[in-house]
Amino acid sequence: MDGDPELEEFATRMFDLARSGDTDALRAYVEAGVPADLTNGKGDTLLMLAAYHGHAATVSMLIERGADPGRANDRGQTPLAGAVFKKEPAVVRALLDGGADPAAGNPSAVDTARMFAHDEFLEWFGAK
Numbered sequence: 001m002d003g004d005p006e007l008e009e010f011a012t013r014m015f016d017l018a019r020s021g022d023t024d025a026l027r028a029y030v031e032a033g034v035p036a037d038l039t040n041g042k043g044d045t046l047l048m049l050a051a052y053h054g055h056a057a058t059v060s061m062l063i064e065r066g067a068d069p070g071r072a073n074d075r076g077q078t079p080l081a082g083a084v085f086k087k088e089p090a091v092v093r094a095l096l097d098g099g100a101d102p103a104a105g106n107p108s109a110v111d112t113a114r115m116f117a118h119d120e121f122l123e124w125f126g127a128k
Helices: 005-020 023-031 046-052 056-064 079-085 089-097 109-115 119-125
Strands: none
Touching: 005 023, 005 046, 023 056, 046 056, 046 079, 046 089, 056 089, 079 089, 079 109, 089 119, 109 119
16 A cells, blocks of 8 residues: 555545444445455554444444454454443444454453453453
């Protein structure tokens, strides 16, 4: 992407679709060839942004199309830990159903749930 303003603008639009939870539009792009694990300069994937912003349907769609639910960003944060931090139960469930590991990342989703006393998530993780 370095130096190609059109490509950078296109990628920015893809990340904006993930942030806003525009599942249908993002699905069309992914089905047309945009990588499900498209990553920005901070290592955040489309899945990370959708999860952090509370869009369970977008999360599920991306996982169904090959996005890695356990892929951490450059800071070691996983989509699951982000969803726990934001207290988004539908997103947490979608990520768990998609195979996300609650023990992965730094801090892990388990650590994040403990930090913020999200007991429901700890029960889901079998970590109570």
